Amino acid sequence: MDWKLEGSAQKRESHVLQEQEVTLEDTGEDGISESFQLLQIDVECEHREEMTLPTSNAVWRSKNVQRKQRHWEKIVAAKKSKRKQEKERRKANRVENSGIYPQHSKRFLRSLTKERLLEAKHSGPRLCIDLSMTHHMSKKELSRLAGQIRRLYGSNKKADRPFWICLTGFTTDSPLYEECLRMNDGFSSYLLDITEEDCFSLFPLETLVYLTPDSEHALEDVDLNKVYILGGLVDESIQKKVTFQKAQEHSVKTARLPIQEYMVRRQNGKNYHSEILAINQVFDILSTYFETQNWPEALKKGVSSRKGYTLQNSVE
Structure with missing residues (x-):
C-alpha cells in the first residue's frame, strides 16, 4: 500500500514538472522579450520624468525669455x-484741406509746375548760380554743391512764384555735372538754363547784383529787372571775400541779405556767428521774401539757429 501511494505521488510530481516544462517551452523567448520591454518602459518613463523636471537655471532662462517676449x-x-x-x-488733414486744396492727379500737378516755371522764364525774377569756381573744389565739396x-531746384518747384534759374559757367564734361547726374534724379530734365558762358557776359552788367555776405549794402527788395547771382562755391577752408572780389573785378553791384538789420547775435557756448549760407538757404530766403514781402519771416526760414543769430523781436 505504501509503495503504491509513493508511486502515485511520484507520478503526480512528474506530471507537474512536465506541465511546467510545456509552459516554459510555450512562452520561450516571447516571455523574456516581454520582460525586457517592461523594463525598457520603466527606464524611459524615469528618463522622461528627469527631462521634464526643470532645473533652477532652466526656470530662470524661461522667465527671462518670457520677459523679453512681453517687452517686445x-x-x-x-x-x-x-x-x-x-x-x-493724415486722413483728417486730407479731409480738412480737401475744400481748400482740391485733389489732383500727379500728372496734373507736374503739368501745373511746368507751366509756372516756364512762365517764370518770361516774367519772373532771375537767379544765376555762378559755377565758374568749381575747378578748385574737392570731390566732397562738389558733392555738397x-x-x-x-x-534749391526742389524749393523753386514748390514756390507759388518761382524764379527762373540759370547755371552759368557750367560745362557738361565737368566733374560737377557728373556729380549732379549721379546724385540728382532727373537732373538732365530740370527746367532751367545751363550754359558754359559766365554770368558777366550773359547779361548787361548794370542788371547784375552779386549776393555776397561781404557786401556793405543790404538787399532791400527783389527787383524783377535785376539778375541776382549766387556764388556756387563750397569751400571748407573758408576763403574770405572770394565772391565779393570777383564781383569787384567785373564792376558789378553787390548786396548781402539783411541779417544784421533784422537779426541779432545769440550767445552760445562756441561763440560762433556766421552769415555764410548754402546757396539753397539763400534761395529759400529770397523766395520766401518774394512771396511774403516780409524779411523777418524769410530770414527765420533760411537762417538756422546754428548760425548763432535770432530775430530781434524773438523771445528767448
Whole structure:
C-alpha cells in the first residue's frame, strides 16, 4: 500500500514538472522579450520624468525669455498704435484741406509746375548760380554743391512764384555735372538754363547784383529787372571775400541779405556767428521774401539757429 501511494505521488510530481516544462517551452523567448520591454518602459518613463523636471537655471532662462517676449510685444503694439494714429492724422488733414486744396492727379500737378516755371522764364525774377569756381573744389565739396543745387531746384518747384534759374559757367564734361547726374534724379530734365558762358557776359552788367555776405549794402527788395547771382562755391577752408572780389573785378553791384538789420547775435557756448549760407538757404530766403514781402519771416526760414543769430523781436 505504501509503495503504491509513493508511486502515485511520484507520478503526480512528474506530471507537474512536465506541465511546467510545456509552459516554459510555450512562452520561450516571447516571455523574456516581454520582460525586457517592461523594463525598457520603466527606464524611459524615469528618463522622461528627469527631462521634464526643470532645473533652477532652466526656470530662470524661461522667465527671462518670457520677459523679453512681453517687452517686445509692448514695443510692437506701441509702433502699431503710433502708425495708426499717424494714418488717422493724415486722413483728417486730407479731409480738412480737401475744400481748400482740391485733389489732383500727379500728372496734373507736374503739368501745373511746368507751366509756372516756364512762365517764370518770361516774367519772373532771375537767379544765376555762378559755377565758374568749381575747378578748385574737392570731390566732397562738389558733392555738397550738387546736393545744394538739388534742394534749391526742389524749393523753386514748390514756390507759388518761382524764379527762373540759370547755371552759368557750367560745362557738361565737368566733374560737377557728373556729380549732379549721379546724385540728382532727373537732373538732365530740370527746367532751367545751363550754359558754359559766365554770368558777366550773359547779361548787361548794370542788371547784375552779386549776393555776397561781404557786401556793405543790404538787399532791400527783389527787383524783377535785376539778375541776382549766387556764388556756387563750397569751400571748407573758408576763403574770405572770394565772391565779393570777383564781383569787384567785373564792376558789378553787390548786396548781402539783411541779417544784421533784422537779426541779432545769440550767445552760445562756441561763440560762433556766421552769415555764410548754402546757396539753397539763400534761395529759400529770397523766395520766401518774394512771396511774403516780409524779411523777418524769410530770414527765420533760411537762417538756422546754428548760425548763432535770432530775430530781434524773438523771445528767448
